[in-house]
Amino acid sequence: MEVMAAMFIDKALELTKKNKVVIGFDLWNDFSQISYCRVDQSMPDTLSMVVGEEQYNIPTVLCRIPDDEKTVTWLIGKDAQKAAQDGQGTLVQDLLLLAEQNGSICIEEDEYNAEMLLELYMRKAVALLAAYIKVEDICAIAFTMKEMKPALMHIIRKAAGRMRSKKMEIYFLSHEDCFFQYMIHQPQEMWVHNVLLYDYGKDGITSYSLQMNRKTNPVACFIAMEEYPQMKMLEVSEMTEEAQADFFKQLDTTLLEITTRQCEEQLVSSVFLLGDYFSKDWCQESLKYMCRNRRVFQGSNLFSKGACYGARERVMPSTLSTSYVYLSDDKLRANIGMKCDKGREEIYLPILHAGTNWYDAKMELDVMLVKNNTITLVISPVDGGKVRIAQISLEGLTVRGNKTNRVGLLFFMEDAQFVQIEIRDKGFGEIFPSTGQVWRECLPLEFQ
Numbered sequence: 099m100e101v102m103a104a105m106f107i108d109k110a111l112e113l114t115k116k117n118k119v120v121i122g123f124d125l126w127n128d129f130s131q132i133s134y135c136r137v138d139q140s141m142p143d144t145l146s147m148v149v150g151e152e153q154y155n156i157p158t159v160l161c162r163i164p165d166d167e168k169t170v171t172w173l174i175g176k177d178a179q180k181a182a183q184d185g186q187g188t189l190v191q192d193l194l195l196l197a198e199q200n201g202s203i204c205i206e207e208d209e210y211n212a213e214m215l216l217e218l219y220m221r222k223a224v225a226l227l228a229a230y231i232k233v234e235d236i237c238a239i240a241f242t243m244k245e246m247k248p249a250l251m252h253i254i255r256k257a258a259g260r261m262r263s264k265k266m267e268i269y270f271l272s273h274e275d276c277f278f279q280y281m282i283h284q285p286q287e288m289w290v291h292n293v294l295l296y297d298y299g300k301d302g303i304t305s306y307s308l309q310m311n312r313k314t315n316p317v318a319c320f321i322a323m324e325e326y327p328q329m330k331m332l333e334v335s336e337m338t339e340e341a342q343a344d345f346f347k348q349l350d351t352t353l354l355e356i357t358t359r360q361c362e363e364q365l366v367s368s369v370f371l372l373g374d375y376f377s378k379d380w381c382q383e384s385l386k387y388m389c390r391n392r393r394v395f396q397g398s399n400l401f402s403k404g405a406c407y408g409a410r411e412r413v414m415p416s417t418l419s420t421s422y423v424y425l426s427d428d429k430l431r432a433n434i435g436m437k438c439d440k441g442r443e444e445i446y447l448p449i450l451h452a453g454t455n456w457y458d459a460k461m462e463l464d465v466m467l468v469k470n471n472t473i474t475l476v477i478s479p480v481d482g483g484k485v486r487i488a489q490i491s492l493e494g495l496t497v498r499g500n501k502t503n504r505v506g507l508l509f510f511m512e513d514a515q516f517v518q519i520e521i522r523d524k525g526f527g528e529i530f531p532s533t534g535q536v537w538r539e540c541l542p543l544e545f546q
Contacts (some may be wrong), residue, residue, distance in 0.1 A: 118237040120413060122405025123225065123274070125243050125254070127194040127299075127360040129155040130219075131240040133402040134227055137237070137414045141283075147176065154399045158227075160219055162205050163187035174222045187336065193219055196242075196252040207296055211220045217257035224261070240409035242276050242401050244304075246428070251457070258498035269412055269458060273297070274321040276404025277306050278424040282319075283407045288393060291365035294357075295400070298373030302327040303353070307360065310422075316452075318480055319424045328352055331375045347382035353384040359468055361387075369397040379385040423453035423480055428514060430454045432543055438465060452480040456511040464524065467503040471495045472519070477543065490539050495523060502526040 122133040122142065131154045135142035161178035163171045163186050173181050182189035188205050197212040204210075224233060241254055251270055258268050269292070271279070281289050295306040303326040311318045329352060334342045360366070369388045376396055378385065388394045411419050414515045425431055434450040449461045465473075471492040478485045497503050508520040519539040525532035 117235060118413070119231045119235045120406055120409035121227075121236055121239045122402045122407070122409060123220070123223075123239055123241045124276075124399075124402035124405060125158070125194060125241055127158060127192055129156050129397055130223060131155060131402040132223060133399060133406040134225065135406055135410065136231075136232060136235075136411055139462070141404045144402060145230075152398070154402070156223055158191075158219065159213060160190040160193070161187045162190065172218050172222065174219055187333060188292065190215060192484075194250065198247060198250050199480055200249065200253065204378055205494045213253050216254060217260055220254075220258060221261045224457070232381070236266055238267040238269060238409040238413045240271050240405040240412070242271045242273060242405040244273055244299075246270060246455075248457070267409075267413065269409055270455065271405050271408045272426075272428070272455075273401050274306060274323065274426060275408060275424060276401040277308060277318055277321060278422075279407040279411065280404035281308055281398050282418050284421050288368045291367040293368045293370070294360060294366055295370040295372060296322050296330070296353075296357075296376075297376040298329070298371070302354070303329040303356070303361065305356070307364065314480060316480060317422045319422055321424070322425065326352075326356055329356075330413045350381050350383050353381055354387055357384055357388055361392075368393045368395065370394075370400060372398060372400055374398060410489075419451075423451075423482070425453065428455050428457070430456055430459055430511070430514070430543070431479060431481055432483075433476075433480065434509070434517060434541075435478070436465075437474045437476060439468060446476065449475075450511075450517065452478075456514040459509070459511045459517070461509045464504055464506050466501050467492075467495075467497045467505060468499065468501060469497070473507070475540075475541070488541055490519065490521070490537070492521060492523075492535075492537050494508050495533070495535060498530070502530050515543055517543065 118137050119134055120137060124131040131144060133142040133144040144154050145156075147156065156175040159174065159178045161173045161181045165171055165179060173187075178189060181187050190205075190210075192205065193212070193215055196218055200212060202209050202211040203215075224236070224239075227233060239258060241258070242519065243250070255268055277295055281293055289308070289310070292310075293308040295308070296305045297306070302399055305324045305326065307322040309320050309322065311320070328350065332345065332347060335343065338546075356371075369392055371394065385394065430450055430452055433448065433452045435446050435448045438443070438447050439442060450459050473490045473492070475488040475490070476485065477488060492505070495503070504524045504526055506522045506524050510518050512518060517540075519541060521537040521539075523533045523535040
């Protein structure tokens with residue numbers, strides 16, 4: 099079996115020459131953030147709504163402003179909120195909730211479905227980058243959300259599909275993925291041991307603990323997540339000063355208990371505090387404890403930056419992609435490749451990579467059958483399991499032996515346990531037309 103020569107084009111060099119850009123888009127129902135970087139840039143930047151300040155949150159809202167009887171203008175973010183407050187138009191909120199339900203809304207007898215509204219918001223949000231990059235240079239967008247719901251992802255993919263160029267890829271990364279990608283792109287002294295991330299949202303704190311098994315090759319990484327609703331931030335503006343002091347003291351005590359328990363259970367190199375609710379004014383004792391022999395960082399744009407790093411690894415993989423792999427229940431836990439010939443030597447052609455989300459795992463390629471009608475796949479678990487060889491026989495196909503048997507291979511996954519394989523006889527031009535034969539296999543990923 100011989101792989102088509104086109105598979106060996108150096109795409110990384112092509113991307114670098116064209117100064118391509120990747121984007122990390124952190125989508126929330128309340129607000130969103132966008133980070134961006136060129137593929138040859140060391141660190142992403144995050145779009146700020148005020149130049150020189152760290153105002154990264156773009157409210158996930160639209161405002162419909164009628165210009166005349168036939169045309170309307172749409173605004174997003176704070177501009178949309180202000181226009182609605184001034185009575186200029188109708189505010190549209192809860193875009194992600196609407197998309198989850200695949201719903202629609204009516205404004206002045208006009209109906210708008212969730213997909214269209216999301217497309218409008220995303221298109222206008224990305225257009226805000228025009229002051230920093232050429233929008234046509236965007237080669238990949240990685241979307242991230244706290245909950246990766248298939249129905250919502252389907253709507254986002256369709257909406258983003260219409261706003262993209264033909265060569266722009268669309269990816270999805272969970273917040274855990276983004277945390278992993280962000281960390282492995284930081285100086286290694288920050289993650290010599292485990293790393294803790296506390297994300298403080300309106301419903302409380304979500305903690306992420308990044309752990310690495312450095313005995314495996316590649317290094318297998320895992321993230322343990324816990325929810326702490328008892329840390330929910332209350333509206334304190336109407337409390338008395340004494341009540342506020344008591345509330346914040348209790349918050350500090352609770353956070354200290356959480357942090358102490360987690361740091362006593364593991365060695366921690368760094369702690370990241372994510373969200374605007376963290377303040378030195380109230381979490382003094384917690385911060386003192388966190389800073390003991392650990393580095394502590396505070397910010398708000400880690401997930402969008404992590405998504406940006408993840409998008410760049412997809413279009414132009416670095417050595418980090420082969421050295422470290424993040425494994426979760428949604429991840430492919432084995433490398434899947436194919437033995438094939440390149441000239442006179444046998445090579446291993448990677449097809450699906452361990453650490454890929456099963457819903458993103460897809461590869462399509464053509465090969466020439468040279469010796470027989472058997473395709474040999476190699477399944478290599480990254481958790482120490484035994485390497486397996488799987489052979490697929492294309493029953494009924496005669497191999498001529500003169501490089502005129504071309505077949506198309508499609509690999510994809512419908513869940514995390516099985517790889518679906520579809521093989522089509524493509525023939526060889528008019529000389530040897532396709533027989534129309536199709537073979538389908540379901541490859542189980544068995545780990546010992």
